[in-house]
Each structure stands twice: as C-alpha cells, then as structure tokens.
Amino acid sequence: MTGPKIESTAENWENRVLGADEAHVRVDDEDLESLINESLNLKVISIRLEESLISDFKMIAKHHGMSYQPLMRQVLRRFADAETRRILRKYIAAEKENKSEKVA
DSSP: OOOOOOOOOOOHHHTTTTSSSSGGGGOOOHHHHHHHHHHHTOOOOOOOOOOHHHHHHHHHHTTSSSSSHHHEEEEHHHHHHHHHHHHHHHHHHHHHHHHHHOOO
C-alpha cells in the first residue's frame, strides 16, 4: 500500500521527504565494498595467522561490539604509529648527540 503522492520539489528532496526511504534503495555489495576500500584507502592483502590468534581477535572484537578485521587494523595502526614515533625519537636523539659532539 502506498501513501499519498509527494510533490517532487527541491525542498522535499533537501528535507528528505523524498529519497530517504530505504525500501527503494538497492546496494550492489561489490560496488559498496569497492567504494569503502577506495574511500578508506584500503588494500586487500593475504597474511597467514595462527588460528588461535584469529580466535582471540574475534573474541576481543565481539566484546567491543565490532568485527575482528577492523580491530586488527586498529591494532596494526597503533603499533605502526608507536613504532614510528619510537624510531623518530631515537633518530632525533642521535642527531642531537652528533651536533653536541661537533660543538665540543
């Protein structure tokens, strides 16, 4: 059963009176995945992990109400950020030491 016809005006589109009904939306899963990967700059890779590690990530992710793959991305991003900062601090300290030796 359909409701009364809504006039197609710019105002009705902008106010989401028209065009916001999920019943009329079709999403192609392959296109959606491609759009998500492209917008988040994600690249599919293959990696071999122990089953127990995957199980642990699934349990932790479930506890946090998320999927395990985004959790793994978060963990890898945190590690990479922390390791990059550690390497840069070490490099900066070495540069300061080299400059102080040249002055002395």
